Amino acid sequence: MNDEEGSSPALPFVYSAEALSKFISLNPDQKNVIKQVCLIHPFRIPLFYLKLMDSSNPFCPIRQQAIPSAEELREEGDDDPLKEKDISVTPVLMKRYPGRAVFLISSECAMYCRFCNRRRVAGKGWDPGEFFEESFGYLDSDTTIREVILSGGDPFMIPPDLLDDILSRLRAMGHIRTIRVSTRVPVVDPARMTGEHFRIVKRHEPLWVVIHINHPLEITPEFLENVKRFRDAGSVMVSQTVLLRNINDCENILLKLFETLVAAGVKPYYLFQLDEVKGAQHFKVRLEKGIRIMRALRAKASGLAIPQYAVDITGGLGKVPVDYVYLKERKGKRAYIENLSGIKGVYADDGQESRCSKCGLCK
Numbered sequence: 001m002n003d004e005e006g007s008s009p010a011l012p013f014v015y016s017a018e019a020l021s022k023f024i025s026l027n028p029d030q031k032n033v034i035k036q037v038c039l040i041h042p043f044r045i046p047l048f049y050l051k052l053m054d055s056s057n058p059f060c061p062i063r064q065q066a067i068p069s070a071e072e073l074r075e076e077g078d079d080d081p082l083k084e085k086d087i088s089v090t091p092v093l094m095k096r097y098p099g100r101a102v103f104l105i106s107s108e109c110a111m112y113c114r115f116c117n118r119r120r121v122a123g124k125g126w127d128p129g130e131f132f133e134e135s136f137g138y139l140d141s142d143t144t145i146r147e148v149i150l151s152g153g154d155p156f157m158i159p160p161d162l163l164d165d166i167l168s169r170l171r172a173m174g175h176i177r178t179i180r181v182s183t184r185v186p187v188v189d190p191a192r193m194t195g196e197h198f199r200i201v202k203r204h205e206p207l208w209v210v211i212h213i214n215h216p217l218e219i220t221p222e223f224l225e226n227v228k229r230f231r232d233a234g235s236v237m238v239s240q241t242v243l244l245r246n247i248n249d250c251e252n253i254l255l256k257l258f259e260t261l262v263a264a265g266v267k268p269y270y271l272f273q274l275d276e277v278k279g280a281q282h283f284k285v286r287l288e289k290g291i292r293i294m295r296a297l298r299a300k301a302s303g304l305a306i307p308q309y310a311v312d313i314t315g316g317l318g319k320v321p322v323d324y325v326y327l328k329e330r331k332g333k334r335a336y337i338e339n340l341s342g343i344k345g346v347y348a349d350d351g352q353e354s355r356c357s358k359c360g361l362c363k
Helices: 003-007 028-038 061-066 128-141 160-171 195-203 221-232 251-263 287-300
Strands: 088-090 100-104 147-151 178-183 208-212 236-242 267-272 308-313 318-321 327-331 334-338 344-348
Touching (some): 088 128, 128 160, 160 178, 236 251, 251 287
Parallel strands (some): 100 147, 147 178, 178 208, 267 308
Antiparallel strands (some): 327 334
16 A cells, blocks of 8 residues: 555555654654554555544544554554454354354454554454355354354445355355444444445345444544434444553543433443553553443443443453452341442342243253
């Protein structure tokens, strides 16, 4: 990619320090850092997202998510912290949990976030399509798989006709009941979503569309229009957010983000603790602070606006919820539980043992 592509209407991205310097002021040291980081980790910003930045504020939360920094050159972390290679049944298909599979159908993103847990593969120029037939064969043969999560890269970066074909083949497999599509395109480059995309989404409804969004400044009129079109096309909309130091590790920021999403018809689904990926550890927030933020959110927001706070355990041990413990102690059949204001109450935990209702679902 050359610098001129950053200002081309057909290719509305910035790829380099030189192209970026046309939009925000960069000194020679900053340019050099970006060039060094780009030798290791890909760099791309859509012009739309670039224009959301406060160019006069070096701590702008939009800027910090998109522009490389010297801290990315540090060695802390792991290239594959979740050990996805170990659970890959093909190079683009992963199965960690019973009944679910993750299908990487794109290696390209509209923007390469500076904290991406798949930066070892995203934007590295490889073609997932080489492994599609092998992956479809596995999905067709493993009838225990009930849900497929389309990821990447970003599924909406591939040609619409290819996305349509992938969805059609998955829908033809009777054992696959649920399809999730994980995307950041509607946030960072909403104009990329065309009428053809939404016709495809409608054709394969209901799709669960998981929007990656991290800050209220990312909720633009263009994003909200995309949300409306997804919903009109029969999609179920949820969001996932990464807890990021100095960007959104604040109860007021997250309250505004989650309540605004709910008002738009998007259910906050996950708030993720940062994965221990190499080059991104400067974004890490302590777990105790995340738990404190979640406790504050529960005291202020409707349950509709509360996501599940979760950490993917390093080493591939899986995703688990982490939250404040409200059940403080048990004494016999009395449970002592703290409310959202910190006041302890007592619950009589004296329910009797259940018996099987013979409904036939358990085997």
